[in-house]
Amino acid sequence: MVKADIDGSWDVSPTGPFIDSMFPVRHSDINDTYDELVRNRVYDKTSEQWRTLPTHEKAEAEYNAPFVQVAEAIRKAYSSTKYDGIPYRSMWVGRHSVAPKSTDRNASLVRPDVLNFLGMEGDVVKWDSLMNGLDDEFELQAVAAWWLRINVVVDIEPFENEDLLKRVYQLVGYLREALREQLDRRFVPGLLLARRQLAVWVADRSGVFGTHTTFDIHKEPKRFIQVILGCSTLHPERLGWDTTMRLCSNPSAREPKYVYSFHKDVAFETYSSNTYTRHWVIEMPSNEDQNKRELFMTSRVLSLSKAGYMQGRASVVWAAWKVEDLKTPGPHKIFVLKQCWRPAGATREAEMYPDRKEALENHIGRVYSSEDVHVEGVKISTKSFVRCNLKYLPPPKNPILNRNGKREAEVGSFEPYLFITKDSDKLIFESVTAKRPNWRVQTRILLEDYGWPLHQFRDLSELVMVVLNAVQALQFLYLQAMTIQRDISIGNILICLDDSGHSRGCLIDLDHAIKTTDVKPTILTRARAATSPVELKVARLILQIRTDQACTDNAAFVLEFLKDWYFYYEAILKLNPQLAEKDLITPGDLGFLEKVRKLSHLSLAPADDPQVSEIPDYSTQSFSFSATLPFASPEVLTERRTFTHQKQSKITLRGSIHDIIHDLEALFWCVTYICVTHEGPGGRRRTELQPDYIEEHPDANKDLCRINYYFFSSKDQTELAHNKSMLFQYNEYESHVITQFHPYFEPLKGLMKQWWRILLTAHEFPIFEAAHDWLITALKEAFKMLKDQAPMIASEESREVDKFRKKDLSDLSFVTSVHDDDDDRPIWDTSMSPSNDASLKGNYKEEVEPSTPTRSPKKSRTSHGPGLRTTGQMVADIDDYDPFQNSA
Numbered sequence: 001m002v003k004a005d006i007d008g009s010w011d012v013s014p015t016g017p018f019i020d021s022m023f024p025v026r027h028s029d030i031n032d033t034y035d036e037l038v039r040n041r042v043y044d045k046t047s048e049q050w051r052t053l054p055t056h057e058k059a060e061a062e063y064n065a066p067f068v069q070v071a072e073a074i075r076k077a078y079s080s081t082k083y084d085g086i087p088y089r090s091m092w093v094g095r096h097s098v099a100p101k102s103t104d105r106n107a108s109l110v111r112p113d114v115l116n117f118l119g120m121e122g123d124v125v126k127w128d129s130l131m132n133g134l135d136d137e138f139e140l141q142a143v144a145a146w147w148l149r150i151n152v153v154v155d156i157e158p159f160e161n162e163d164l165l166k167r168v169y170q171l172v173g174y175l176r177e178a179l180r181e182q183l184d185r186r187f188v189p190g191l192l193l194a195r196r197q198l199a200v201w202v203a204d205r206s207g208v209f210g211t212h213t214t215f216d217i218h219k220e221p222k223r224f225i226q227v228i229l230g231c232s233t234l235h236p237e238r239l240g241w242d243t244t245m246r247l248c249s250n251p252s253a254r255e256p257k258y259v260y261s262f263h264k265d266v267a268f269e270t271y272s273s274n275t276y277t278r279h280w281v282i283e284m285p286s287n288e289d290q291n292k293r294e295l296f297m298t299s300r301v302l303s304l305s306k307a308g309y310m311q312g313r314a315s316v317v318w319a320a321w322k323v324e325d326l327k328t329p330g331p332h333k334i335f336v337l338k339q340c341w342r343p344a345g346a347t348r349e350a351e352m353y354p355d356r357k358e359a360l361e362n363h364i365g366r367v368y369s370s371e372d373v374h375v376e377g378v379k380i381s382t383k384s385f386v387r388c389n390l391k392y393l394p395p396p397k398n399p400i401l402n403r404n405g406k407r408e409a410e411v412g413s414f415e416p417y418l419f420i421t422k423d424s425d426k427l428i429f430e431s432v433t434a435k436r437p438n439w440r441v442q443t444r445i446l447l448e449d450y451g452w453p454l455h456q457f458r459d460l461s462e463l464v465m466v467v468l469n470a471v472q473a474l475q476f477l478y479l480q481a482m483t484i485q486r487d488i489s490i491g492n493i494l495i496c497l498d499d500s501g502h503s504r505g506c507l508i509d510l511d512h513a514i515k516t517t518d519v520k521p522t523i524l525t526r527a528r529a530a531t532s533p534v535e536l537k538v539a540r541l542i543l544q545i546r547t548d549q550a551c552t553d554n555a556a557f558v559l560e561f562l563k564d565w566y567f568y569y570e571a572i573l574k575l576n577p578q579l580a581e582k583d584l585i586t587p588g589d590l591g592f593l594e595k596v597r598k599l600s601h602l603s604l605a606p607a608d609d610p611q612v613s614e615i616p617d618y619s620t621q622s623f624s625f626s627a628t629l630p631f632a633s634p635e636v637l638t639e640r641r642t643f644t645h646q647k648q649s650k651i652t653l654r655g656s657i658h659d660i661i662h663d664l665e666a667l668f669w670c671v672t673y674i675c676v677t678h679e680g681p682g683g684r685r686r687t688e689l690q691p692d693y694i695e696e697h698p699d700a701n702k703d704l705c706r707i708n709y710y711f712f713s714s715k716d717q718t719e720l721a722h723n724k725s726m727l728f729q730y731n732e733y734e735s736h737v738i739t740q741f742h743p744y745f746e747p748l749k750g751l752m753k754q755w756w757r758i759l760l761t762a763h764e765f766p767i768f769e770a771a772h773d774w775l776i777t778a779l780k781e782a783f784k785m786l787k788d789q790a791p792m793i794a795s796e797e798s799r800e801v802d803k804f805r806k807k808d809l810s811d812l813s814f815v816t817s818v819h820d821d822d823d824d825r826p827i828w829d830t831s832m833s834p835s836n837d838a839s840l841k842g843n844y845k846e847e848v849e850p851s852t853p854t855r856s857p858k859k860s861r862t863s864h865g866p867g868l869r870t871t872g873q874m875v876a877d878i879d880d881y882d883p884f885q886n887s888a
Contacts, residue, residue, distance in 0.1 A: 002169050002176060008417045008433040009207025009311040011392040018211050019223060021388035022189070022202065023230025024238070029078065030222050033229060036077040037221075042070065049218050054158070055196060063156045064094040064113050067193065071114075074228040082233070088262045090151050090232055093117050112174050114154035116231050118262055147181035148261055151239060152231040154191045164194060164420055164427070168201070172310070175203035180308030181275065183316055184261055186442065187240035187386050189231060193217070197427050200227060204240075205341035206382040206437045207311045212393055214427040236262050237375065240386075244373060248279045251297060251326065276301040281323065282337065284446050285369040294369075295323035296337060296446065299812050303491070311438070313511065315340040319450060319812050331813035334450040335368060340511060341440035344381055348372065350445050352510035354481055362476040363469035365494075365508040370445040383439040395432045449506045450812075451494030455674050455683045458495075458801045459794070460747055461786040462503050463674075466495050468779040469505025470667060475772040477513075478660045482616040486658055487512040488666035489628035490673070497805075512626040514658070520617035522593045523767050524554055527561035535560045543585070551585040554594065558587050562767070571761050575754070575774065591761070591770040615769070618657050626658070629720065630712040631669040633662040634728070635763070637721035642728045643764045661762045664771055668755050672737060673712050675745040675752070676704070681797045682804065686742055707740045728763055747789070751782040 037043045043050055052066040071092035083089070094114050155171040157164060175188045182188075187204035197214035217224040230238075237243055246258040247266075258281045259266060277300050286292040298318035306315045320337040342348065350370035353359055359366045373380045383389060396419065419430040457463035470493045477483040485492075485507065492509040521529075531539075536553065539560035543551050546566060551559065559565045572591055573579050579589055587594050593613065627636050635642055636658055679686045687693055688701045689708060710723040727733055733756045738749050758775055762768045794802070 002173050003417075005176065005308075005310050005312075006172070006207055006417070007311060008435070009437065010418045010431045010433065011207060011209050011437055012212045012429050012431050013209065013387075013390045013392055015211040015213045015215060017390060019200065019226060021390055022200065022238075023226050023234065025226050025229045025234070029082075029229065030225050032079065033074060033077045033225050034222055037073060037225075040073070040077070042073045042077075043221050045221075048221075050221070053218070055218060063158045063193070067114055067154070067156060068092045068094045071116075071228050071232075074225055075232045078229060078233060086233055086235075087260065087264065088118055088151075088236060089264045090116050090118050092228075092232075112150075112153045113156045115150055116152035116154075118149045118151050118266075119264075147178060150178050150182075150188075151262070152189050152191065153178065154193065156193045158195055165418065167194075168192060168418070168420075171201060172203060172208055175201070175208075176308050176310055179203060179310065179314070182261070183275070183278075183280065183307060184242040184245040185240050186242055186380065187382075189239065191227065191231075194427060197425065198224065198227070199427065199429065202240075202386070203310045204382045204386045205310065205312065205314050205440045206387075209387055209390075209392070210429055212429060213423075216425060236260070243375065244283060246281045248281050248297060251279050256326075275304065280318070282320075282444070284337070284444065285371055287368050290369070290371075296320045296335060297323050297326065298337060299334070302336065313340040313342060313440075315511075320446075331809070333448075334809070334812050336365075336447040336450055336508075337444065338447070339442070339444045341382070342443045342511060344383065344439040344441050346511075347515065348443060348445075349509075349511040349513070352481075352483055352513040352515060354476075356448070358476075362480075363473040363505050363507060364477070365506055365510075366448040368446040368448050370443070373442040373444060380442040381439060382437070382441075392437060393431065395434050396430050447508065449494065449496050449508070451496035451506055452805065452808075453491045453683075454493040454495065454670060455490050455678060456495065456681075456801065456804075458503065458681055459790070459798045460745070461783060461790055462495065463671075464748070464751070464779055464783045464786060465503065466493060466505035467667065467671060468776065468783060470507050471664065471772060471775055471779060473505070473507035474660065474663050474667075475776070477507075478616060478772070481515070482517070482519075483510070483513050483515045484618065484658065484660055485510060485513050485663050486626045487628060488663050488670065489631055490670050493667070493670065514618065514621060516616050516618055516621055518617040518620050519614040520619075522613040522615055523561065523769060524558055524587050524592050524594060525613050527557040528554075531557045531560045547580070549580075549585055550583060552587070554587045555585045555590060558590060558592055568765050568767070571765060572768075575757050575761055588770065588773075591768045591774065593769045618659055621657070627662075627666065629715075629717060630673065631666040632720070633665040634721040634725040636662050637717055638725070641763070641766075642725050661759070661766075661771055664762075664775060665759050668752075668759060669711070671748075671755075672752065675741045675748060676737070677708060677712070678744075679742045680744045681795075682801045684797075704740045707737055711737070728760060731760060747786060748782070751778055754778045 034043070038045055041051065049055060050066075050070050052069050054062060054066065075090075075092065092114065093116075153171065153174040155167055155174070157167045171190045171192050175190045178188045179185055187202050190201045190203070192199045192201060194214065196216050196218055198217050199211050199214045201208055201210040203209075215223055241260070241262050243260065245261075247261050248256050248258050250256055278298075280298045282296055282298070283293045284296055286294050298320045300319055301316065302319055303315065303317040306312060308314070316339050318337045320335045321332045322335065325332045338349075340349075348370060350367045353367045354362065354364060356366040358364075375385075378385060417432050419428075419432060421428045421430070454463070454466060457466065470488075474485060477485065487509060489509075492507065494506040494508055496504050496506045498504055536556050539556040540551060543549060543556070543559060547569070562568055569590070572589075575591075576589070579585070582589060593615065595613075627633070629637075677686050677689055678684060686704075688704055694700075694705070711720065711727070714720050714723075727736070734753055738752060741749060741752075755775060755778065758771055758778075762771050
């Protein structure tokens with residue numbers, strides 16, 4: 001997992017500057033501490049040795065306790081009067097045998113050898129006693145609280161011949177877990193002691209950053225003192241703590257108290273709830289005046305799966321209240337607060353959203369406020385704030401490899417991203433990757449729209465209505481805001497309630513969106529410019545002969561513009577059979593845009609020219625691809641067109657670019673996924689795809705399992721792209737996929753067939769411009785049909801969804817007025833945890849079952865690749881899955 005997360009983002013810097021920048025301890029403090037340690041005979045400057053630390057190879061257990069003893073001696077030698085200005089206390093402890101298990105099921109089972117632990121003298125013993133006395137019900141709460149106390153991690157390797165690279169990965173795994181649990185942590189330092197040699201590593205959101213070489217802690221005692229004092233006494237921000245976030249353990253109290261999680265007065269009870277329900281207080285700009293600040297308190301986590309990313313956006317999403325609102329009786333307005341580390345060169349997400357009025361009218365999330373996080377006027381970025389603008393060293397030019405693929409004199413293992421070599425007594429770390437670090441900026445955005453993900457629909461009519469609203473939102477963004485969303489997934493299409501309690505769809509998450517200022521003329525505009533009067537007459541005549549139909553001048557312009565236009569006409573006829581009955585064909589009947597506003601402020605054409613219509617042009621944009629893997633178009637996954645012939649027009653087509661049709665296709669795969677893998681409203685997973693059912697019936701539903709795996713659950717990007725591409729090329733969606741819909745979704749088959757044909761036409765004939773309009777028409781017709789056929793009394797499943805939503809909103813509004821002295825609810829309300837009900841999952845994410853092996857069924861023509869290897873249950877947290885995190 002560490003290798004997959006880092007993905008080559010290892011960087012090293014010259015050791016001296018690294019330590020001076022990351023641990024800026026005063027030289028006078030270092031010298032005073034050194035003198036005190038010499039006087040106390042902790043360090044022998046004559047023999048250049050820490051007295052209790054082994055200098056030769058010993059068993060690991062013989063290193064841990066002496067290291068802790070020396071580190072504690074260094075900490076205690078620091079002037080006690082200088083501790084008064086430090087808001088936290090920490091101590092060095094050995095935890096190899098007693099540290100709690102991680103709450104992350106994928107975390108390493110090995111525990112940190114040594115760590116710097118936040119707390120006052122004696123707190124470790126108290127915490128051990130407390131945790132030993134807890135029953136299973138509170139064990140996870142205790143583990144989560146324990147990880148919040150970890151300040152710095154140490155890993156000790158006493159033997160020089162051991163696989164040192166493995167220990168580096170192990171150390172980084174601990175740092176990853178700390179980032180995952182400590183939501184108020186920007187980066188985490190870690191120390192690696194290889195017998196006498198110490199290296200320092202820091203995990204942030206741009207990867208892992210470390211010292212180029214180790215240094216001998218015995219021969220360079222002052223540098224060792226600098227590192228230990230830095231970890232023990234520096235300002236919390238210099239150790240990665242986020243001072244813009246505070247904890248609140250008593251939100252319903254008359255006078256709530258806010259405290260930093262690292263503060264010396266924090267007790268176990270202060271944050272003993274689980275990560276999802278811990279209350280954070282965060283400042284955000286006011287909506288009315290960006291210079292004014294408002295406090296917001298988080299209610300619960302909505303999305304957490306990316307929190308531990310060391311190389312990515314590390315997005316965390318909370319439901320939140322405005323603190324000022326909590327002073328009055330509820331229910332209180334629910335906001336959605338999102339924090340992420342966006343690429344430094346990327347546009348802030350908030351700038352992609354329209355203003356609040358336009359957003360509401362066009363089914364898009366409304367931004368209340370947003371900001372790049374600053375501390376005392378300094379922007380928080382991995383380049384300047386975390387890594388202090390330190391130089392990162394380039395990879396070795398000519399690494400010398402032996403026959404085993406290792407560098408000569410290497411003491412660690414060879415890996416594609418990191419070399420470990422030995423020069424004299426020092427170890428040298430060299431990054432192999434030549435790419436520049438992806439610098440990131442801490443960003444927050446506050447949205448006004450709270451809702452439930454698409455798969456938690458109430459009934460079919462609501463599902464279709466929300467999808468319709470999503471398509472309308474995409475059309476507005478494309479034609480009016482010149483923006484494409486680029487990351488459509490189930491979790492990005494919300495079901496919200498308006499003030500009257502009616503459902504509405506809402507498109508969110510524009511952090512991967514792309515906006516352009518480039519425009520291109522519509523096909524009709526190009527056709528007008530390229531067609532002569534003689535050619536216009538010929539086109540009208542040929543249409544009359546071939547179809548016995550007439551057309552408008554504009555339609556004749558377009559037909560003349562096309563090569564072999566009858567192929568295109570036949571494709572449109574499949575989409576709209578009524579076309580054959582029309583007496584007069586217009587460009588709109590053929591799938592071309594007619595009435596598109598001209599972006600005159602961006603165009604070179606005269607503003608009053610009625611012959612010019614324009615649409616956004618993304619072909620000149622330079623950007624990396626982005627998508628949620630199970631819902632991505634094969635053209636996005638491969639960056640190649642599914643159909644390569646260019647016989648349909650006089651336009652030379654370039655390679656595939658992420659365009660609006662790919663967002664409509666991603667939405668199509670979202671709905672298809674729901675129809676295939678769910679069995680009704682509220683997010684209920686299909687029984688036939690449950691692991692227990694498959695284990696009991698190993699030979700059943702092979703076609704369903706194959707479709708689920710081939711198009712959604714495979715984690716192989718190439719395999720998914722190939723299967724979807726073949727589905728288009730052989731036009732097998734109706735024969736292979738629709739047949740596997742759960743019976744509940746039978747009424748949607750007609751809609752999905754039409755949607756498939758629209759996509760097929762758009763991919764085969766990229767000149768087809770009216771995909772939005774045609775899809776909106778199909779969705780409106782389906783919605784009307786479902787509403788007309790809806791029973792008078794809601795089904796039991798729909799009533800269950802209503803009950804879930806009511807409870808969910810009630811839980812989010814549990815804080816009572818501060819004037820209500822009769823409130824006897826517990827401070828930590830465990831009922832606010834995400835639902836464990838298999839039929840009604842928590843917000844913004846869908847819990848899924850692990851894959852279960854089964855036999856490979858007979859392959860169909862759709863596969864064109866490996867047989868079914870697993871039942872292919874969805875990858876964990878499908879709605880948060882980000883396979884393109886490196887490029888994002």
